[in-house]
Amino acid sequence: MEIRIVDAFTERxxxxxxxxxxxxxxxxxxxxxxxxxxATEVNLSETAFAHPLPPGGDADWALRWLTPxxxxxxxxxxxxxxxxxxxxxxxxxxxxxxxxxSGVLITTADEGGSITMDFPTAPLTPVDVxxxxxxxLGAGIRSCHDTGPNVGDLLIELADEKSVRDLSPDIALLAxxxxxxxxATAPAEDPDGVYDFVSRGFFPNVGIxxxxxxxxxxxxxxxxxxxxxxxxxLVGLQGGVRTGLVRTAVRGDRxxxxxxxxxxxxxELLATP
Numbered sequence: 461m462e463i464r465i466v467d468a469f470t471e472r473x474x475x476x477x478x479x480x481x482x483x484x485x486x487x488x489x490x491x492x493x494x495x496x497x498x499a500t501e502v503n504l505s506e507t508a509f510a511h512p513l514p515p516g517g518d519a520d521w522a523l524r525w526l527t528p529x530x531x532x533x534x535x536x537x538x539x540x541x542x543x544x545x546x547x548x549x550x551x552x553x554x555x556x557x558x559x560x561x562s563g564v565l566i567t568t569a570d571e572g573g574s575i576t577m578d579f580p581t582a583p584l585t586p587v588d589v590x591x592x593x594x595x596x597l598g599a600g601i602r603s604c605h606d607t608g609p610n611v612g613d614l615l616i617e618l619a620d621e622k623s624v625r626d627l628s629p630d631i632a633l634l635a636x637x638x639x640x641x642x643x644a645t646a647p648a649e650d651p652d653g654v655y656d657f658v659s660r661g662f663f664p665n666v667g668i669x670x671x672x673x674x675x676x677x678x679x680x681x682x683x684x685x686x687x688x689x690x691x692x693x694l695v696g697l698q699g700g701v702r703t704g705l706v707r708t709a710v711r712g713d714r715x716x717x718x719x720x721x722x723x724x725x726x727x728e729l730l731a732t733p
Contacts, residue, residue, distance in 0.1 A: 463481070472722060476702065476722075477675075498731075500529070507525070509524050528668075536676045547573075563580065575721065579717060618646045641668070644662075645657055679715045707719065
């Protein structure tokens, strides 16, 4: 059984967000314990597992995402990585429909190799800043929003790009809050106009201190910044040490996320179910 490591939301290796991808040749997922063992062994923010579905249904592949510690409801970069593997290996062409915990997600590859994912737009609800989160971040917070059950994060707006880049949160303290994680964001200070907003994501409750580029977070970041900047189409830059770009387009209750990916490792998984 093959296993691949794919860097998502980047056009070059060793950037963006790495994900494990396992394409199963069975018509069902193996036991949950085996999936978790593999995801823990890979030890990336997410490992994606997919198996083909019978023709004629509402989806082509079933897809699940697991961190080293838990299964998650939504993951953008591992979906992008899986679609990239399907297309680059010739396993799929055109649009690919994935059945997931978040419903059917559709990905489409363009001629240049970029992949666009059609995800549900996250609902944003203003909330008070939890004291634990404020102390963990140690930065001035302008606003705080809940992102709904699919994403399950707090969206924290900071004053400026430097504040986001300089964050060094207390991860142990942050893990004491109930949400999946915290997304810190601010408007871009980019003289070249490459990106419109910046963000960083911290998810200790699912075993990820910092996720380099979180696709699912952009289903909340996109409507948040589109409303403030007055444009439906934007580009987000996320990350600390590793960074990547996510092109976003808000279409009502759906958000389109576009990015590139690069396969870095193609190997054999010997510990099969």
